Amino acid sequence: MDSYDKMRLLYLGLLIAVILGSLLMRSGGRIGHLLRQAGLWVVIFSGVSFGIATLQGDLIFTSQNQTVLDDGRIELTMQRDGHYYLTANVNGAPIEFVVDTGASHIVLTQADAKRAGIDVSTLRYIGSASTANGIVRTAPVTIQSLQVDDVTDKNIRAVVNGGEMNGSLLGMSYLNRFEKIEISQNRLVLTR
Known part of the structure; x- marks a missing residue:
């Protein structure tokens, strides 16, 4: 939510x-x-x-913004806030990501990192990232598995944001794994 x-x-x-x-x-x-x-x-x-x-065109009680098509493509519907959201299982835990082509990496909030089984108390915030809110500290992590539908990627590099964020970001380091990213008529389609 x-x-x-x-x-x-x-x-x-x-x-x-x-x-x-x-x-x-x-x-x-x-x-x-x-x-x-x-x-x-x-x-x-x-x-x-x-x-x-x-x-x-947006039923409150049946909002389905993520569909996996028969050919394996993932179709996301633009939400009211203008963003596309993708839910993936990170180390077995469902995490909702904002699909962000402006982000270089996968960026986890501290809460989502905890949910994915990452011990945030032991993280070393040795990196930094430039955001719309200024410079934030980041800690490198390795996601053991990231699963969207029946596709699982292993040992994915990501960072945990040391500051406050509204949600985790699915950045280009992961999106580059897709052959094609297509946006048309309020739909974003990811093709492997």
């Missing part, structure tokens, strides 16, 4: 709390009436949300 999803969840939670609070105050303590009103609002809100999502 990225920060956009967390904010949307927080917004929906606050909206539901306001509606339920309003209904409770108006009902004068009649719980049965309150539950009927709450159910009606849930149906109305769900219908409107579904309608808006359908019009935008």
Whole structure:
């Protein structure tokens, strides 16, 4: 769940709390009436949300942004924030990456590195990288396995970012393993 999803969840939670609070105050303590009103609002809100999502072509509850085609190509759908995301198993742990052609390497957040079984307390931050937020320290690591669908790559060089990041990056050191990277009509297709 990225920060956009967390904010949307927080917004929906606050909206539901306001509606339920309003209904409770108006009902004068009649719980049965309150539950009927709450159910009606849930149906109305769900219908409107579904309608808006359908019009935008992005169903909220069935967002599938990564598809492996029959010929092995990986197709990613551009997300609302303008990025393409790819989920790969890193040392057996699912990690969501931003596909970033501007990044030289695979860059893991500290949290994702931990999830992948890397002991971040022993890392030596001896490298540096220039980012939009300035210079950050990086620690070189070796990913034992990186798997996307049925393709597994072994002993992949990557770095762990010593600073704060919103998500891990899948940079050119990995993307160069693909024969072709094609972007067309809000779709990114990776071909081996």
